[in-house]
Amino acid sequence: MTRRILIDPVTRIEGHARITIHLDDAGTVQEARFHVTEFRGFERFCEGRPLWEMPGITARICGICPVSHLLASAKAGDAILSVMIPPAAEKLRRLMNLGQIVQSHALSFFHLSAPDLLLGFDSDPATRNVFGLMAADAHLARAGIRLRQFGQEIIETLGGSKIHPAWAVPGGVRAAPAAAQRAAIAARLPEARTTVLDALRRFKTLLDTHADEVASFGDFPSLFLGLVGPNGEWEHYGGRLRLVDSGGAIIADQVDPAHYREMIAEAVEPWSYLKMPYYRPRGYPAGMYRVGPLARLNICTRIGTLLADAELGEMRQRAGGIATSSFYYHYARLVEILAALERISLLLDDPDLDSGRLRAEAGVNQLEGVGVSEAPRGTLFHDYAVDPNGLIRRVNLIIATGHNNLAMNRTVAQIAQRYVHGDRISEGALNRVEAGIRAYDPCLSCSTHAAGTMPLALILVAADGTVLDTVQR
Amino acid sequence: MSFLDLDEWLFELARHVELVYSPLADIKAYPEHVDVALVEGAVANADNLHLIRQVRERTRTLIAFGDCAVTGNVTALRNPLGAPGPILQTLYVERADMSGQIPDAPGIVPALLGRVLPVHAVVPVDLYLPGCPPPAPRIRAALEQILAGGEVLLAGREMIKFG
Numbered sequence: 001m002t003r004r005i006l007i008d009p010v011t012r013i014e015g016h017a018r019i020t021i022h023l024d025d026a027g028t029v030q031e032a033r034f035h036v037t038e039f040r041g042f043e044r045f046c047e048g049r050p051l052w053e054m055p056g057i058t059a060r061i062c063g064i065c066p067v068s069h070l071l072a073s074a075k076a077g078d079a080i081l082s083v084m085i086p087p088a089a090e091k092l093r094r095l096m097n098l099g100q101i102v103q104s105h106a107l108s109f110f111h112l113s114a115p116d117l118l119l120g121f122d123s124d125p126a127t128r129n130v131f132g133l134m135a136a137d138a139h140l141a142r143a144g145i146r147l148r149q150f151g152q153e154i155i156e157t158l159g160g161s162k163i164h165p166a167w168a169v170p171g172g173v174r175a176a177p178a179a180a181q182r183a184a185i186a187a188r189l190p191e192a193r194t195t196v197l198d199a200l201r202r203f204k205t206l207l208d209t210h211a212d213e214v215a216s217f218g219d220f221p222s223l224f225l226g227l228v229g230p231n232g233e234w235e236h237y238g239g240r241l242r243l244v245d246s247g248g249a250i251i252a253d254q255v256d257p258a259h260y261r262e263m264i265a266e267a268v269e270p271w272s273y274l275k276m277p278y279y280r281p282r283g284y285p286a287g288m289y290r291v292g293p294l295a296r297l298n299i300c301t302r303i304g305t306l307l308a309d310a311e312l313g314e315m316r317q318r319a320g321g322i323a324t325s326s327f328y329y330h331y332a333r334l335v336e337i338l339a340a341l342e343r344i345s346l347l348l349d350d351p352d353l354d355s356g357r358l359r360a361e362a363g364v365n366q367l368e369g370v371g372v373s374e375a376p377r378g379t380l381f382h383d384y385a386v387d388p389n390g391l392i393r394r395v396n397l398i399i400a401t402g403h404n405n406l407a408m409n410r411t412v413a414q415i416a417q418r419y420v421h422g423d424r425i426s427e428g429a430l431n432r433v434e435a436g437i438r439a440y441d442p443c444l445s446c447s448t449h450a451a452g453t454m455p456l457a458l459i460l461v462a463a464d465g466t467v468l469d470t471v472q473r
Numbered sequence: 474m475s476f477l478d479l480d481e482w483l484f485e486l487a488r489h490v491e492l493v494y495s496p497l498a499d500i501k502a503y504p505e506h507v508d509v510a511l512v513e514g515a516v517a518n519a520d521n522l523h524l525i526r527q528v529r530e531r532t533r534t535l536i537a538f539g540d541c542a543v544t545g546n547v548t549a550l551r552n553p554l555g556a557p558g559p560i561l562q563t564l565y566v567e568r569a570d571m572s573g574q575i576p577d578a579p580g581i582v583p584a585l586l587g588r589v590l591p592v593h594a595v596v597p598v599d600l601y602l603p604g605c606p607p608p609a610p611r612i613r614a615a616l617e618q619i620l621a622g623g624e625v626l627l628a629g630r631e632m633i634k635f636g
C-alpha cells in the first residue's frame with residue numbers, strides 16, 4: 001500500500017496537469033506520476049478531412065509552437081504528393097522554424113523559468129512570475145520580452161501572423177519576404193545576440209550555486225533522440241533520426257523518419273491522457289528516452305556555427321560529456337537560441353530566397369506520408385494515411401512532450417525523494433517539483449490541446465491509498 | 474500566448490493591474506473578488522466546468538477570450554463524432570502498442586463532457602473577444618477600454634474577426 005501527495009494544478013507550464021507523489025509505509029517516496037488531464041481527439045476528428053487542411057488544423061494543437069505542427073504537417077503532405085520542394089521553400093521553412101525556436105525558448109527561459117532561476121526557488125509565490133521579474137530586474141525582463149518578440153516577428157513577417165500563420169502547405173510555402181523585410185529582421189540580430197549571451201553568462205553562474213538542483217532535477221541515465229544532419233550535425237528541420245545513450249554510444253543512426261515505428265512504440269497508463277512512448281527494442285518502460293534541446297545537443301557532433309559551437313564545447317566540459325541532468329535543458333535552450341540566431345543571419349543573405357519558386361504542384365501520389373521536424377521541445381511526428389482523393393484516413397501524432405513523458409515522471413520522483421520529507425510538502429519542495437517539470441518546457445496543449453489556463457496539481461498519497469496532502473496553493 | 478505578444482506594453486499594464494490567477498503565475502486557487510478574467514478555451518471536461526463556474530461566481534467582468542471560448546472552435550471538432558467513449562476506445566485501446574486502455578483514474582483524470590461547450594453555454598459572458606488567437610492589438614484595445622472604465626466597444630474587421 002502506498003500513500004500519495006497531490007499537486008493540483010501545476011503552474012507555469014503550458015497545459016493542464018496534476019502530479020501525484022506516492023509514498024511507502026515508511027513514508028519515503030516510491031514513485032511519482034505526472035498526469036495530463038486534457039483530451040482533444042485531433043487524431044480522430046481529422047479523419048475524413050482533406051490533406052490540404054491539415055497544416056491549418058493541426059497548428060491549432062498548440063499556441064506556443066504552431067509552426068512545428070505547420071511544418072511537420074506540410075512535410076507529411078510533401079511525402080504524400082511525393083515532391084521535392086523548391087530550395088527557396090525549404091530555406092524559408094527553416095527560417096520560420098528558427099524564428100520559432102527563438103521565441104519559444106525565450107518564452108520558456110525568461111517568462112516561465114527565470115522567475116525560479118533568478119528570483120529564487122524559495123521566493124514569494126505571489127510574485128514569482130514574469131511580472132515579478134519585471135519588477136525585480138526590468139532590464140533582463142525587457143530584454144527577454146524583446147527576444148521573444150523578435151522570434152515572433154520573424155514568424156509574422158513570413159506567415160502574415162504571429163500565431164497560426166496559414167503559410168506552409170504540402171509542396172512548399174505560400175509567400176516569400178521582400179528584401180526590405182529581411183533587412184529589418186537582420187537589423188535586430190545584434191540586440192538578440194547580446195541578450196542571449198548575457199543570459200548564458202548569468203545561467204552558468206547558477207550551475208555553481210545550484211549543485212543540489214543540478215544533481216536532483218532529473219539526473220539519470222537515459223537514451224536521447226533527435227534529428228541530425230548527414231554528418232551528425234545539429235538539425236532542426238530535415239535530416240534523419242539518431243539515438244544516443246548517456247555514455248555517448250550511438251545506438252541507432254541515420255534512421256529514415258518514415259520508419260519511426262520500428263524505433264518507437266506507445267504505451268497507455270490509466271492515469272494520463274498523454275501516451276508513454278518508448279524505444280521499442282528496449283521495451284516498456286526501460287526504453288525511456290529524452291528529446292528536445294538537451295537531446296539535440298547531446299546527440300549532435302557539432303552545431304556548425306561559431307559562437308554556438310564554442311558554447312556547446314563549454315557546456316560539454318561542464319557536464320563531463322553527455323549532459324544527463326535535465327537542469328541542463330535551460331542551458332541547452334540558450335545555446336540553441338544562439339545557434340538559431342547565427343543560422344538566421346546566414347539564411348537572410350541566401351540568394352535562393354529570391355528565386356520566386358515556392359511551391360511544387362502535384363496530386364496524391366502516395367497513400368501514406370510521415371512528416372518529422374524538430375519542434376522547440378523535441379522531435380515531432382505527423383503520420384498520415386489518405387485515400388486517393390487526399391482525404392485523411394488515419395492520423396498519428398507523437399509530440400515532444402509525449403516522448404519526454406517517462407523521463408518527466410522519473411524526474412518528479414527524483415526531486416521528491418530529495419525534497420519531500422514526511423507527509424507534507426513545503427513551499428520550496430512544491431516549487432522544485434514543478435520546476436523539474438518546467439525544465440522540459442512541456443507543452444501539454446500539444447498532446448491534448450489544452451486550450452485554456454494551465455494549472456498543475458500535486459497529490460501526496462499514503463501507503464493505503466489515502467490522500468495525505470493536496471497542494472492548491 | 475497571444476497575450477504575451479503585448480510585449481513591452483506588459484510593463485504599462487503591470488502598473489494598473491495585479492495578476493491574481495494565470496497560467497503564468499503560481500497561485501493555484503482562483504481567488505475571490507476578481508475584477509476581470511480573460512477565459513481562454515472551451516469547456517470540455519468536468520474540471521473545466523467546475524473552474525468556469527467558480528470563475529463566474531468570483532469575477533465581475535468575464536471575457537470569452539478567443540474563438541475556442543467564443544464558439545468551441547477546434548476544441549469542439551469532436552462534437553460531430555458524438556459521445557467521447559468510442560473516440561477514446563479508438564485512440565487509447567486500439568491504437569496503443571502496450572497496455573491499451575482508456576485513461577480514467579478517479580480523482581485524477583477528469584471525465585469528458587458529452588459535448589464541448591463554448592463558455593457562454595455554461596455561464597453568462599460579459600464580453601467576447603474573437604480570434605484564433607485574438608491578435609495583441611485587439612487584446613490591448615479591449616483592456617485599455619476596461620481600464621478606462623466605460624462601455625467596451627469593439628468594431629470593425631480588425632477588432633471582431635474570427636480566425
Ligand code: SF4
Pocket residue numbers: 060062063451452513514538539540541542546547604605606607
Ligand atoms: S489560439 Fe485558437 S485554437 Fe488556440 S485556444 Fe485560442 S482560439 Fe482556440
